[in-house]
Amino acid sequence: MRATLLVMAKDLRQRVRDRSLFLLALVVPFGLAAVFSLVFSGIDAQAAPTLALADRDGGPVVTAFAEEALRPLERGGVIRLRPVADEREARAAVERGEADAAYVVPPGFATR
Incomplete structure (x- = not known):
């Protein structure tokens, strides 16, 4: 020592x-x-992105994803969630600038 x-x-x-x-x-x-x-100046002043969610499956996996992962982020102000009916509407929302990205879950996703 x-x-x-x-x-x-x-x-x-x-x-x-x-x-x-x-x-x-x-x-x-x-x-x-x-x-x-x-x-890193101004990084906390960025707007929360809007995500479109098209749930064509309706199964428990997607419901859990939306309720357990996306909704808490939305409540925290990290994202904004916009439910849409299908892939066509999700693509249109992104193209119009109403959403920054989209999650599209096809029918039968939970059974795969």
Whole structure:
């Protein structure tokens, strides 16, 4: 243990002498913080995407997916969910810009 402390003390004295300790302790963390704040600024202000859901199956798997995965996200404001009747209506909603993406579940999905 004594040898480890001696090596650590020597390295610390060496870093203080060549001033790299100050660079590593102050400049690098604050520089990274500045870069990250520029990169991620406004990321929380983005609008929640709208997802169209066409449930042609009506089975328990899709119902569980909608109720257990998508609805909590919608309640949390992460997404907006837009139910549609079929694939054609889902495609039209995406093309018109009313939805950003769509989940289309075909008939018989739960039995596959």
